[in-house]
Amino acid sequence: MENRRTHLVDEFKLVDDHGKEYTVFEYQEGTEKPSLKWIKAGPSQFSLSDGTTVDKLDDNTFKIPTIDRVLRRQL
Amino acid sequence: MISKPFDMGPKLTSAQRAVSPIRAGSRIYIGTGCAAPRSLLAALETMQPRPADLEFVSFLTSSALPQVGGASRTHYGHRVFFVGSEMRGLAASGQLDYVPISLEEVPRLLTSGRLPIDVALLQVSPPDARGFVSLGISVDLAPAILSVARTAIAEVNPAMPRTHGESLVHLDRFDALVKVDAPVAEYVHPKIGEIAERVARYIASIIEDGSTLQIGLGRVPNGALRYLKDRRDLGIHSDVITDGVVDLIEAGVVTGRSKSDRRDRVVASYCLGTRRLYDFIDDNPGFEFLPIDQVCHPREVSNQSRMVSITQAFAIDLTGQICVDQFEGEFYGGVSTQVGFMQGAARSQDGKPIVCLSSTTDDGASRIKPLLEAGDGVGIARSDVHYVITEYGIAYLFGKSIRERALALIEVAHPRWREELLKAAKKLRYVRADQYLASQVAYSVDRERTVTLKNGSKAMIRPARASDAGALQGLFHRLSDEDVYTRFFRRVRALSYQELQTLCNVNHETDVAFLAVIGPRENEKIIGSACYFLNPTNNLAEVAFMVAPEFQGAGLGTALQACLQEYAMSRNVRGFVFEILPRNTSMLRLAARAQGAVTTSRDEEVVHVTALFSDTGSSRSPLPNSKDAHARQLAA
Numbered sequence: 001m002e003n004r005r006t007h008l009v010d011e012f013k014l015v016d017d018h019g020k021e022y023t024v025f026e027y028q029e030g031t032e033k034p035s036l037k038w039i040k041a042g043p044s045q046f047s048l049s050d051g052t053t054v055d056k057l058d059d060n061t062f063k064i065p066t067i068d069r070v071l072r073r074q075l
Numbered sequence: 076m077i078s079k080p081f082d083m084g085p086k087l088t089s090a091q092r093a094v095s096p097i098r099a100g101s102r103i104y105i106g107t108g109c110a111a112p113r114s115l116l117a118a119l120e121t122m123q124p125r126p127a128d129l130e131f132v133s134f135l136t137s138s139a140l141p142q143v144g145g146a147s148r149t150h151y152g153h154r155v156f157f158v159g160s161e162m163r164g165l166a167a168s169g170q171l172d173y174v175p176i177s178l179e180e181v182p183r184l185l186t187s188g189r190l191p192i193d194v195a196l197l198q199v200s201p202p203d204a205r206g207f208v209s210l211g212i213s214v215d216l217a218p219a220i221l222s223v224a225r226t227a228i229a230e231v232n233p234a235m236p237r238t239h240g241e242s243l244v245h246l247d248r249f250d251a252l253v254k255v256d257a258p259v260a261e262y263v264h265p266k267i268g269e270i271a272e273r274v275a276r277y278i279a280s281i282i283e284d285g286s287t288l289q290i291g292l293g294r295v296p297n298g299a300l301r302y303l304k305d306r307r308d309l310g311i312h313s314d315v316i317t318d319g320v321v322d323l324i325e326a327g328v329v330t331g332r333s334k335s336d337r338r339d340r341v342v343a344s345y346c347l348g349t350r351r352l353y354d355f356i357d358d359n360p361g362f363e364f365l366p367i368d369q370v371c372h373p374r375e376v377s378n379q380s381r382m383v384s385i386t387q388a389f390a391i392d393l394t395g396q397i398c399v400d401q402f403e404g405e406f407y408g409g410v411s412t413q414v415g416f417m418q419g420a421a422r423s424q425d426g427k428p429i430v431c432l433s434s435t436t437d438d439g440a441s442r443i444k445p446l447l448e449a450g451d452g453v454g455i456a457r458s459d460v461h462y463v464i465t466e467y468g469i470a471y472l473f474g475k476s477i478r479e480r481a482l483a484l485i486e487v488a489h490p491r492w493r494e495e496l497l498k499a500a501k502k503l504r505y506v507r508a509d510q511y512l513a514s515q516v517a518y519s520v521d522r523e524r525t526v527t528l529k530n531g532s533k534a535m536i537r538p539a540r541a542s543d544a545g546a547l548q549g550l551f552h553r554l555s556d557e558d559v560y561t562r563f564f565r566r567v568r569a570l571s572y573q574e575l576q577t578l579c580n581v582n583h584e585t586d587v588a589f590l591a592v593i594g595p596r597e598n599e600k601i602i603g604s605a606c607y608f609l610n611p612t613n614n615l616a617e618v619a620f621m622v623a624p625e626f627q628g629a630g631l632g633t634a635l636q637a638c639l640q641e642y643a644m645s646r647n648v649r650g651f652v653f654e655i656l657p658r659n660t661s662m663l664r665l666a667a668r669a670q671g672a673v674t675t676s677r678d679e680e681v682v683h684v685t686a687l688f689s690d691t692g693s694s695r696s697p698l699p700n701s702k703d704a705h706a707r708q709l710a711a
Contacts, residue, residue: 009565028565034586034608035619036574037654038564040680 004031004041014062014071022071024054024062081202083231086252090118093228093251094196099127101193102154104220108347109260110213111139112198112230114253120150130154132192134178134216135292136161137347138260156181157409158400166406173406175452177414178314179371182219195224198259199244200235207243211235212259212353214242214364215314215344221248230255236357240342240364262347264317267298270433273466275299278385278431280520281462281469281596282306285333286427287379289313289416290320292347293387295431303328310334311341312379314371314412316362318348321355335424336378337363344370371412376419382426384416386455389432390442393481393500395457395472397430404450417459421473425595427462430455434465434489441492443484445499461597463487468518470542471597481505483542490515507572512541513582522589524638528629532593534602536638539588541580543601547590548575550601553623561659562621564681578606584646585609587616589638591631602626605635607643607651614649615685620662632665640670640688650687657682 010026029042046054046062055063060073094115097103103119105111111133119129120141129151133139136159140147146164154172155162165171176184184190197217199208208231210217221227221244228251236259246252267275274295279302282288287310290296300319303309310331311320320341323329331339341362346352356362369375376382389402400409420426432442443465447453461473463484470483481500485493493512500506523537539547551559551570559567570578581588591603602623607616618639622631643651653666657677667673669686676683 007565010560011566033617033654034577035606035617035654036563036577037617037619039654040564 004029006045007032007038009038009040009044013074015074016069016071022064023049024071025049081204081206081246083202083246083252083254086246086249087254088251090114090230090253091122093253094118094122096226097126097129097194099129101126102130102132102191103194103196104192104216104224105131105133105136105139106197106217107134107213107215107345108137109262110198110211110235110345111136111260112196112228112253113139113257113260114230114255115196115228117141120148125150128152130172132190134181135159137262155409157411158407160407163405163407173400173409175400175410175454177371177410178215178412179368179415181216182366182368185216185219185223188223192220192224193226195220195227196229197227198230198232198235198255200237201231201233202246203237206246208246208249209235209237210242210244210364211238212347212356212364213345214238214240215367217244218366219368226250228253232257232259234259234353236353238356238364239358239360239362241366241369242364258350259353261349262317263349264294264297267294270466271295271298274431274433274464276302277464277466277469277520278429279303281427281429282309282383283381284308286310286381286383287312287334289376289382289384289412289420290317291315291384291386291411291413291416293385293431295387295433296385299385308333310338310379311343312337312370312376312382313342314344314367314416316341316343316346316348316352318352321348321352324355324361331361333381335380336375342370367412371415371419373415373419373422376416377422377426380424380426382420382423383429384413384420384427385429385431386413386417387432388430388442388455390444390447390451391430391432391460391463391484392444392447393484393496393503393505394477395460395463395480395484396447396453397455397457397460398447398451399454401450401452401454403448406452410454414455414459417455417461421459421461427597428459429462429464430460431464434467434487435492439491441488441496443488443492443496445496445503465489468520469596473597477505478507479542479545482510483540485512486514486518486540486542509573510541511576511580513576513580513586514541516583519583522638522642524634526591526631526634528626528631528634530626530629532629534591534593534626534631534634536589536591536603536634538583539579539581539590539604539606541576543579543590544572544575546592546599546601547579547604550604550621550623551575553625554621555624558621558624561656561662562619564654564656578604581606585611587639587642589635589642591622591626591635603631603635605639607639607648609648610652614647615652616643616648616650617652617654620665627661632661633668636665636669644670644688648688650685653682653684653686655682655684656680 275298278299284307390398417428420428592599604621666684671688
């Protein structure tokens with residue numbers, strides 16, 4: 001039986017309006033198939049390396065709610 | 076033109092008279108194999124009074140000693156460089172002294188004076204008009220012996236073929252000649268059994284067109300010759316040749332055209348065979364018989380490109396140490412020419428030194444051992460070992476770590492012993508404590524496929540093995556971040572050892588993995604991976620692929636999928652399931668080309684493609700559950 005667990009699935013760089021760079025980690029609850037494919041089973045959660053929560057606004061826009069700072073992907 | 080036969084008159088005598096001057100304490104050399112001078116030996120054995128403390132020196136004898144009740148009987152001591160079946164029985168009586176030495180070193184041993192020879196006893200052809208006899212089927216040590224022996228006596232036998240090369244000796248060199256008119260002894264390799272046939276087929280599978288072969292005396296290497304009938308332009312540079320070589324020459328397989336040294340010639344030092352072989356080499360300029368040190372020295376061997384040397388071993392340990400001359404305490408066989416040929420073939424351009432053995436003894440014990448035991452002699456160092464072949468496949472050891480060697484060797488051991496070998500390897504810390512072996516079946520060489528890609532390059536697609544983990548990791552690290560994400564649906568920095576094992580150490584039943592590789596077997600590079608994992612409840616297999624960036628778009632995915640599908644269909648799998656990220660367009664195209672009825676559905680994150688193979692027949696896998704019913708609906 002596949003075990004559901006939370007897994008780091010991605011990390012990427014975002015920048016704020018001042019050009020400061022942040023590394024954001026994406027965690028998902030899900031299961032790993034025998035093929036080692038990760039099957040997501042719930043929404044993603046995002047945070048900085050110190051654990052600060054990051055909210056996803058859309059695919060390219062995120063926000064640190066505690067300091068109300070918007071971060072964007074460098075396209 | 077000289078046509079008158081050379082007069083042997085003054086030196087001709089009987090065997091009894093020829094040996095009568097031999098004094099007590101003499102050391103006497105006997106010609107090799109089927110060229111042993113049997114009448115001279117018989118005269119010495121029946122001589123009265125018998126000279127005390129004679130010691131015979133020989134490389135290899137065959138039908139040389141008197142036989143009583145199926146056992147060799149001799150009144151004298153024998154110092155041998157090879158313990159053949161004829162000599163083995165003398166060990167118990169203390170009459171046998173085995174000298175472990177590479178045969179090409181024997182001439183140096185002789186000329187250095189460390190092994191003085193008093194008398195040489197040989198069998199030769201009749202002289203030509205100028206007085207030259209031929210050493211015939213046994214040149215090997217004879218030139219070196221004749222350069223040091225105080226006395227030389229020869230049987231002159233019209234049945235002995237005249238061979239080319241460095242086989243001629245003038246009658247002046249002989250002190251006495253004995254005319255014999257008897258057939259030259261013949262040697263027929265015993266037929267090999269089914270297991271040896273499988274080993275032989277594996278050996279043949281890695282011999283390429285244009286290779287030059289050394290076959291040795293082993294039954295299995297000689298058996299491998301039969302599987303080479305479809306090769307082209309093979310050459311022979313071997314210590315010994317047998318009847319199998321004649322078959323290959325007559326079939327046009329052995330031409331010597333691709334040899335880089337002594338082109339168009341078969342080079343050998345002696346032969347063991349039947350009258351058919353002797354007639355074939357008689358006055359045949361296509362054969363050069365040369366002294367053993369000229370044929371078997373690693374330097375001479377390495378001069379041939381694509382040199383293939385095949386050695387049969389008694390046992391091997393998990394680090395690659397090879398036992399060739401002492402097994403379970405008993406000496407038989409010998410170091411012979413094996414080390415020279417192994418080292419020479421290793422240094423030859425594109426050379427292949429091969430050690431072969433059946434995975435078990437006749438009693439069923441494993442010949443692949445965690446450690447060689449007391450009484451198992453190491454004849455070939457682990458550092459010199461490249462290919463090891465059993466009836467369960469091919470292990471390549473050169474340049475590999477102890478862990479990699481142990482794993483590769485366990486994979487070619489008999490399935491009955493693999494678990495125990497793995498346990499022992501863990502205890503010795505040769506492999507990781509969490510290592511396992513999923514497959515208990517033989518690596519299937521029949522499943523290997525060579526494919527030509529769109530870019531013109533050729534790749535081999537073959538079943539994966541546990542020992543592929545390291546090379547598979549290499550493929551993973553060549554993938555782009557995007558490739559990794561679309562394969563694993565998450566970012567993965569590195570695959571753990573266990574994850575790598577999941578992708579290559581599979582049981583080939585419910586979990587199946589194929590790899591696409593380029594390059595020679597000893598230096599393969601993995602360029603693609605295809606796996607499937609069967610869901611037994613619906614008999615559908617989920618598939619996953621990795622293709623190296625430099626081969627993407629070259630049709631490798633299609634080739635891997637075809638191979639995987641062929642295997643799945645042969646095992647009555649109903650179909651494949653693909654889980655694909657919507658942005659992975661190349662994988663979507665590949666899935667759409669799967670054989671059978673293809674249906675697609677999509678959720679928020681993943682495209683699900685199901686391909687039900689049209690010809691497997693759902694009636695063969697009745698699966699009375701709701702999931703299966705749904706899958707059937709999709710296929711309808």
